[in-house]
Amino acid sequence: MRSVLYVLTTLAVIGLAFWAYRENYATQDSLAQTDQLHRDIRAAHARLAVLKAEWAYLNRPDRLRDLADINFDRLGLLPFRPDQFGRVDEVAYPAPPLLDITNSIEVSGILPVAEVSE
Amino acid sequence: MTRTPLRPLARILPARAAGQSPDEIERENRAARHEEMRDTARQRAEGRLLVLGVFFFCAFMVVGFRMGLMATSEPVEPRASAQGAAISAARADIVDRKGRLLATNFETHALYAQPPHMIDPIRAAKELAAIFPDLEEEKLAKDFTGKRKFLWIRKKISPEQMQAVHEIGDPGLLFGPREMRLYPNGSLAAHVMGGASFGKEGVHAAEVIGVAGVEKYFDDYLRDPANGQRPLELSLDLTVQAAAERVLYGGMKIMNAKGATSILMDVHTGEVISVVSLPDFDPNNRPRPATTGDQSDSPLFNRSVQGVYELGSTFKIFTAAQAVDLGLVSSNTIIDTKGPMRVGGFPIGEFRNKNYGKLTVSDIIVKSSNRGTGRMALDIGVKRQQEFLKSLGFFEATPFEIVEARTGKPLLPKRWTDLSAVTVSYGHGLSTSPMHLAAGYASIANGGYIVAPTILKQNGPRLGRRVMSAPSAKAARDMLRAVVTSGTASMGEVPGYAVGGKTGTADKPKPKGGYYDDKVIATFATIFPAHDPKYVLIVTLDEPVETSGDKPRRTAGWTAVPVAAEMIGRIAPLLGLRPGVEPGSLTDITLTSSN
Numbered sequence: 220m221r222s223v224l225y226v227l228t229t230l231a232v233i234g235l236a237f238w239a240y241r242e243n244y245a246t247q248d249s250l251a252q253t254d255q256l257h258r259d260i261r262a263a264h265a266r267l268a269v270l271k272a273e274w275a276y277l278n279r280p281d282r283l284r285d286l287a288d289i290n291f292d293r294l295g296l297l298p299f300r301p302d303q304f305g306r307v308d309e310v311a312y313p314a315p316p317l318l319d320i321t322n323s324i325e326v327s328g329i330l331p332v333a334e335v336s337e
Numbered sequence: 338m339t340r341t342p343l344r345p346l347a348r349i350l351p352a353r354a355a356g357q358s359p360d361e362i363e364r365e366n367r368a369a370r371h372e373e374m375r376d377t378a379r380q381r382a383e384g385r386l387l388v389l390g391v392f393f394f395c396a397f398m399v400v401g402f403r404m405g406l407m408a409t410s411e412p413v414e415p416r417a418s419a420q421g422a423a424i425s426a427a428r429a430d431i432v433d434r435k436g437r438l439l440a441t442n443f444e445t446h447a448l449y450a451q452p453p454h455m456i457d458p459i460r461a462a463k464e465l466a467a468i469f470p471d472l473e474e475e476k477l478a479k480d481f482t483g484k485r486k487f488l489w490i491r492k493k494i495s496p497e498q499m500q501a502v503h504e505i506g507d508p509g510l511l512f513g514p515r516e517m518r519l520y521p522n523g524s525l526a527a528h529v530m531g532g533a534s535f536g537k538e539g540v541h542a543a544e545v546i547g548v549a550g551v552e553k554y555f556d557d558y559l560r561d562p563a564n565g566q567r568p569l570e571l572s573l574d575l576t577v578q579a580a581a582e583r584v585l586y587g588g589m590k591i592m593n594a595k596g597a598t599s600i601l602m603d604v605h606t607g608e609v610i611s612v613v614s615l616p617d618f619d620p621n622n623r624p625r626p627a628t629t630g631d632q633s634d635s636p637l638f639n640r641s642v643q644g645v646y647e648l649g650s651t652f653k654i655f656t657a658a659q660a661v662d663l664g665l666v667s668s669n670t671i672i673d674t675k676g677p678m679r680v681g682g683f684p685i686g687e688f689r690n691k692n693y694g695k696l697t698v699s700d701i702i703v704k705s706s707n708r709g710t711g712r713m714a715l716d717i718g719v720k721r722q723q724e725f726l727k728s729l730g731f732f733e734a735t736p737f738e739i740v741e742a743r744t745g746k747p748l749l750p751k752r753w754t755d756l757s758a759v760t761v762s763y764g765h766g767l768s769t770s771p772m773h774l775a776a777g778y779a780s781i782a783n784g785g786y787i788v789a790p791t792i793l794k795q796n797g798p799r800l801g802r803r804v805m806s807a808p809s810a811k812a813a814r815d816m817l818r819a820v821v822t823s824g825t826a827s828m829g830e831v832p833g834y835a836v837g838g839k840t841g842t843a844d845k846p847k848p849k850g851g852y853y854d855d856k857v858i859a860t861f862a863t864i865f866p867a868h869d870p871k872y873v874l875i876v877t878l879d880e881p882v883e884t885s886g887d888k889p890r891r892t893a894g895w896t897a898v899p900v901a902a903e904m905i906g907r908i909a910p911l912l913g914l915r916p917g918v919e920p921g922s923l924t925d926i927t928l929t930s931s932n
Contacts, residue, residue, distance in 0.1 A: 265444055268427075275438035275521035280579030298580070301833050301906060301916040 343367055427516055428545050429559045430568035431530070431552075433575045434608075434794045440530055440552070440620075442545070443519040446499050446512040448490040449540065452481045455509030464505045465490065468498055481509075492535060492543075493517050513540045518552075520620045526578050528614045528639040529571070529739060529792060532623035548623065549637070551792060553740045570794040572608035577601065580907045581611040588900030589615055589878065596633075596879035598640035599904065600775045600790075604782040604870050605798040607791050609737070609775075610912070614640040640879065642735060642742040645768045648877075649841030649893075651862045652764030653710045654813055657702050658781060659725045660713040662809035668699040668816060674709040681756035685711050688892075702816040702839065703824035707763045714762030715755060722758050728804045729777045729787060731769055738792045745770040764841055771860070771875045778862050781817070782870035785810040818867035826861060829898040831905045833916020837870075838863030838901070840893035845880065856880045859893035861901040865909065868920055872912065876901040 276282075287296040343366045349359045431440040455461060458481035466474035469491065480488055493515060494502070502510055518533035531550020535543040544560075547553035555569055581599055589597040601611040618624050618636040627635040633644065660666045674693045678685040685708050687693065693706050701709030714722060726732065734746045748768035750757040760766040772790055779788045784807045786800035805813075817837030821829045825840045841860040844852035860877045864870040881896035882889045890896070909916075 268442060269444070271438060272441045272443055272519055272521055275441070278437075279522045280525065280576065281523060284579075284583070298907060299910045301831070301910050304910065304915050 341366055341369070343370070427565055428518065428533075429561075429564045429566075431559075431571060432568045433571055433573045433578075434610075435574065436568075436570075437575045438521060439526065439571065439573070439575070440518060440520050440533075443517045445493050445495070445515050445517045447492050447515045447538075447543070448494050448499075448502060449511055449513060450481065450488050450490055451509045451511060452483070452485055452488070453509070455481055455507055457507065458482050458509070461505055461507040461510060465502070465510075468501045489538075492538075511540075513542075515543055516545055518545055518621075522575070522579075523621070524617050524619045525575070525582065526573055526612070527617040527620050528637075528641070528741070529573065529612060530620045531739065532620040534623075549741065550620075550739045554738050571792050572603075572606075572610060572794045573612075573792070574610050574911070577908050577911050578611040578613070580911060581904055582613050582615075582617075584904045584907050585613050585876070585900065586615055588876075588903065589881075592878055592881035592883055592896045592900065594878040594881040594896070596640055596644075597900075598644060598771055598875075598877045598879075599901075600641050600771055600873075600875045601908065602775045602779055602790055602873045604779040604788065604864070604873055605800065606795040607776070607779065607788040607799055608795050609790055609792055610872070611908070612641050612772075612792075614638070614644075639739070639741045640771070640877070642737055642739065642745040642770050642772045644877075644879075645745055645748055645770050646858045646877070647765050647768050647843040647846070648771070648774055648858070648860050648862075649764040649843030650705045650707075651774060651839045651841035651860050652767070653702055653705065653762065654781065654817060654839050655726065655729065655777060656710045656713050656717070656722075656762040657698055657816060658805055658809055658813035659717055659722070660698070661812045662805040663717065663721070665716050666698050666713065668812050669697050671695050671697055672701060672709050672712055674701065674706045674712070676708060678708045678711065680711065680715070680759045681754055683756050685759060699816050699819055703819050705820075705825050705840065710762040711759035714758045717758070719753050719755065719758045722761065723753060725804070726761070726767070728802070729780055730789070731767065731773055731777065735770065735772045735776065735790055737772055737790045742772070745772065747773060764843060771877050774860070774862055775873050775875045778864055778873045778875070780804055781810050781813045782864040782873055783810075814864065814867055814870065817864060821863075821867075825892075825894045826898045828894065829861065829863065829902045831865070831902050831909070833918075834905055834909050834914065835866040835868055835917075835919040836863050836902070836905060837865065837867030838898075840898060842891065842893045855889075855891070857891045859891065859897040861893050861897035863901055863905070865905055866914070866917065866919070871914065872909075874901060874905060876904065 287294065290296075343363045344359060345362070345366070348362050352359055352362060427442045430438060430442075433439055450461075452458060459478055462474050462477035462481055465477055466472050472490070477490075490510075491498075494512075499512060502512075515535075520527075520530055520532075529550050531547060531552040533545050533547050533552050536546040537544050547556040547559065551569070551571065552559065558564055559569060581601060585597050585599050588594075596615055598614045599611070600609060600613075602609050616636045624636060626632075626637055632638055633640075638644070657666075661668065666672070673695050674687075675695075676684075676686070676692055687707050688705065693700075693704055693709070696704065696706060696709055698709075698713070700706075701713075717725075731747055732749065734744070735742050747770070750761065750766045753761075757766050776788060776790050779790075780786060783800060785803050785805040787802055787804050788800055791799075814837055817839055818835065819837075820826050820839055821836050826838055829836050829838055839862055841858075841862070843858045843860075844854070845856040845858055846852055858877060858879060859881050860875065863874045863876075865872055865874070876897045878893075878897050878900065882891055883895045884890075
């Protein structure tokens with residue numbers, strides 16, 4: 220009876236040791252992964268900040284104004300003036316589409332080609 | 338251990354036989370037994386003490402060891418926690434009212450040298466001088482070969498320069514990471530931004546500190562790590578600011594002015610939508626402050642809040658508004674503006690010695706009569722005038738949130754006599770900044786409430802105390818509108834926006850007393866649309882001259898007004914103001930008759 224207890228205890232110790240060993244490595248793995256994620260987040264933040272700054276730099280009013288001047292021939296952009304305001308009812312709606320004519324009826328006298336040629 | 342009985346027969350029987358008392362033997366044995374028990378107890382107690390001592394020793398050793406370990410180890414960030422990214426060490430961004438970026442951070446590198454680690458200092462110096470043309474080769478070589486163990490070479494370098502330095506390949510040239518403040522819009526709103534520079538510098542990091550403008554005023558907020566993700570929202574509008582700068586720059590050049598400033602302010606919230614001061618600078622590369630000459634000629638000088646000038650006739654509307662508010666006059670009251678008029682022995686004259694004769698209060702403003710406003714000021718009295726101007730904020734520096742605003746303290750007359758009251762009524766003898774004037778006009782425009790100018794985005798109206806009644810403010814607005822429709826500011830009309838405003842042309846004071854004849858400050862203070870004002874615009878030109886006519890013209894009507902009109906035409910659409918038809922005044926019914 221006692222020997223069975225010893226064997227079981229030993230097995231339990233071995234099992235726990237193995238579990239602790241695995242947990243240790245799993246934790247280290249997780250920590251490494253977290254570190255990597257943190258690094259990625261930092262890098263992404265830095266990249267985002269650079270992109271935002273670049274976006275703001277490319278959209279700075281001076282540059283847009285110069286580009287509008289350079290491309291005036293193609294775009295014809297002018298500063299926004301008060302006389303460019305309009306009202307909705309001044310906008311012409313697109314003309315309603317014409318109805319499809321599916322069964323046309325000849326109402327004027329068009330003669331068949333053969334008769335004209337006579 | 339064998340236990341000795343207390344009365345062992347072996348000893349008792351012989352003792353009894355000898356006629357001795359057996360009790361002696363029992364006592365003896367009892368004493369021996371007690372001694373034995375005492376020894377055992379002591380031994381056990383000593384053993385316990387030892388165990389306890391060992392336990393405490395071990396416990397204190399563990400505590401001490403752990404303390405030593407913590408004291409000697411490098412601090413590390415907690416690695417397993419998930420919220421490391423919420424706190425950011427970077428300085429917070431600054432954005433405009435629509436979230437467009439005005440200031441942000443940029444990662445760059447600083448270059449430093451450790452001469453003891455250098456392999457070929459002379460070659461390194463030569464190559465560095467080739468990369469950075471402003472460095473001197475001889476000086477670098479001297480530093481590298483001398484006794485110095487460490488020196489900074491450049492505080493900020495671009496990635497290309499960094500690569501070039503890498504290619505020198507000298508192990509004594511090292512890089513430190515740096516966060517650099519970047520203003521992507523260049524000189525746009527330069528005076529508001531101010532600029533930033535490095536504070537304490539280390540190899541691994543350097544602190545970025547604001548040196549002027551909002552960067553300095555809100556330094557604590559911007560540096561707080563908890564605010565890393567929350568940008569500072571300003572009331573400025575990037576597009577409006579850009580358009581205003583463009584128009585004002587053009588106006589300054591056309592009018593041959595040496596400086597100019599404009600302020601656009603929301604009359605209900607006090608938000609400053611655009612504030613321009615020219616000449617300006619690039620906050621990415623802030624120039625050094627001028628050490629010689631006039632500070633006001635430096636591009637760093639912010640005319641809108643630091644430029645304390647006599648703003649001339651623009652002040653007349655305050656006198657008129659107060660006189661109406663006190664019930665002394667109405668817009669139609671006739672006042673005689675005929676000369677001569679002497680106050681305290683000092684003659685009060687009109688522009689070009691004109692004589693307007695009898696004028697209504699409204700016409701006094703329209704024609705800008707000094708004597709007319711002077712007479713109203715005398716009726717109001719020194720004390721009431723002071724109180725009114727004080728309540729409008731003309732006695733203190735503005736609460737505008739940039740550090741320079743604190744230095745823009747108004748200059749008041751030393752003794753406020755009747756003469757001062759008269760001159761102040763038409764804007765002389767009291768020097769204020771254009772920002773003060775904007776706040777004063779906002780009170781007239783919003784129906785009589787004081788409003789403090791602010792650079793921060795607001796959520797709703799921030800009207801303060803009432804300083805004049807709504808009907809008086811309305812009367813003042815009607816006078817301002819009349820100035821544009823039929824007075825000195827006729828060039829200020831912008832179709833659809835019902836501009837109202839008042840011109841002011843003040844001679845510039847000489848540094849040693851007296852006034853220049855040919856140098857003026859021309860100001861146009863406007864509200865638009867006059868029937869329901871939303872914005873106040875102040876345009877001030879410093880020493881403008883308009884030379885299209887036979888004689889040079891310097892009055893605000895010829896200089897500041899056309900610039901302001903052009904500016905309103907440009908920025909009002911950007912503000913989303915649709916040009917509208919001004920509500921016409923109904924014809925008064927004076928007599929009704931039933932037959």
